[in-house]
Amino acid sequence: AARLAAFDNHEQIWLGQDDERGLTAIVAIHNTALGPALGGTRVWPHATFDAALTDALRLSRGMTFKSAIARMPFGGGKAVIKADSKTEKTPAMLEAYAEMLAALNGQYYTGEDVGLTLDDANFLRERTPNVSGTTVGGSGNPSPVTALGTFLGVKAALKHARGSDAVSGLRIAVQGLGSVGWSLCEQLHSEGASLIVADIDAARVAKAREAFGAEVVETETIVAAEADLFAPCALGGVLSADTIPHLKARIVAGAANNQLARHEDAAHLMRRGVLYAPDYVINAGGLINVAAELAPEGYDRAEVMRHVALIPETLMDIFQRAEAEQRPTNDIAQAIAEERIAQARAA
Ligand code: NAI
Incomplete structure (x- = not known):
């Protein structure tokens, strides 16, 4: 029961594992009442799987609140890849992660976070569409x-x-x-x-x-x-x-x-x-920026700046x-x- 309580009403939690290509990834989708789940992917060498899961759950819940407070039409989601970004983040591992994202079928939009760079986001975007904050077809690093x-x-x-x-x-x-x-x-x-x-x-x-x-x-x-x-x-x-x-x-x-x-x-x-x-x-500035990229009317930098200026x-x-x-x-x-x-x- 304690374990279930820790899931804190997350709508979905996905686990992607590919031992050959070195991927252990968790995609946590907390709440989609306001729109599809949006949140970056963190690459971090958590000591245990539980620590990575806890991080993903807390981060995705935070995204739900962030989006609601900033009045963005998105829900909360976040992913954690359990790996050292300096030594274990290989193209093969990112390939495997791109396949996982594609299999989620548009339920989750992702992008940069600690350990996942603009280049990585570009790499993922070439393989699967739901990646924002990219150089090509996106608004760049948030x-x-x-x-x-x-x-x-x-x-x-x-x-x-x-x-x-x-x-x-x-x-x-x-x-x-x-x-x-x-x-x-x-x-x-x-x-x-x-x-x-x-x-x-x-x-x-x-x-x-x-x-x-x-x-x-x-x-x-x-x-x-x-x-x-x-x-x-x-x-x-x-x-x-x-x-x-x-x-x-x-x-x-x-x-x-x-x-x-x-x-x-x-x-x-x-x-x-x-x-x-x-x-x-x-x-919330980064979220406002990447979410603007996904707006039906297209990305408008001036509008993003107006929105960010409301944070204070x-x-x-x-x-x-x-x-x-x-x-x-x-x-x-x-x-x-x-x-x-x-x-x-x-x-
Ligand atoms: P980053 O990976 O570029 O920078 C994190 C820095 O923290 C690195 O220089 C790292 O060496 C350092 N660090 C790690 N552990 C530390 C410790 N114990 N003591 C001191 N330094 C330590 O990440 P970024 O993008 O600058 O993000 C920083 C924080 O802001 C993260 O918590 C991230 O989730 C959050 N954030 C970032 C957003 C973005 O647009 N990049 C948006 C919203 C939140």
Whole structure:
């Protein structure tokens, strides 16, 4: 029963296994009340199959809420390929995955995520149609749009918590210097923020030290950095009962999916006076971009930018409601998303 409860009402969970070509993939389709499932594919060397499954389930559920909050006509889905993207992601493995996607018959649209690059998305798109964020026939890598939305969300959080959205002179800790984290750093640096960074990739931190004059700290200690704002841009679960007591920043606003180890951790943050920007609200830029590509009227960059510019407004509404009702911000965000899904179901 505990196992079934963990499936959290997912509509479908698909397993693709091809030992010869080195594929173990999970496609989780959480909810399609608002439209077909949409969400990227993560390639990550989870220690166990259960860990990969849990990741896929939590990520796909997050996509359902993300889409509902951003008012996109898509449902939540996500895939995890259990592999090390640096050593185990071969063309044969991606071939096998493309066949799995094709067999899903249009129920699931995918694209980039951690470990799956623009080149990989292009490779998949040549073999199966339901891949977005590609160079040919698509809008390209969604990460810069995610980073822009996150930057605007950081400013909204600063405005709410400090009365000014200026980043100049503030100390901002960024965890993860990948596609999104790096682009966020560029924007923060150009507006005068002092950056504190951490990444498991030594080359990336060295580059950040040089490009931004960033202070480099260990990956284990970045949560506890003396900062005004903490921006998680690596993997999930960074805010937990273990880490929250060490957090010095009064604001958490970053792009990583599933930043909270457990839903209740947001209440813990609230009790400590930390403003938390719900992850699936602030990081919706990438989804907005890839979903626009699939719109019947075709991709319109200006329309995408208008839509992304609404992210701070949405966050402000959530912050204000949370404060007025003395509830955690993620409870408010989830309630809004669930209401929209219920309305769609009723209609
Ligand atoms: P990426 O793979 O380009 O970058 C992730 C970075 O985090 C890498 O540099 C990696 O070395 C680093 N990292 C991994 N574990 C770490 C740790 N323990 N401590 C510090 N650094 C660590 O991924 P991307 O695309 O930048 O995504 C980052 C996060 O944002 C992910 O959680 C992703 O799901 C989320 N996200 C990304 C979107 C996009 O458009 N790319 C859209 C929405 C969410």
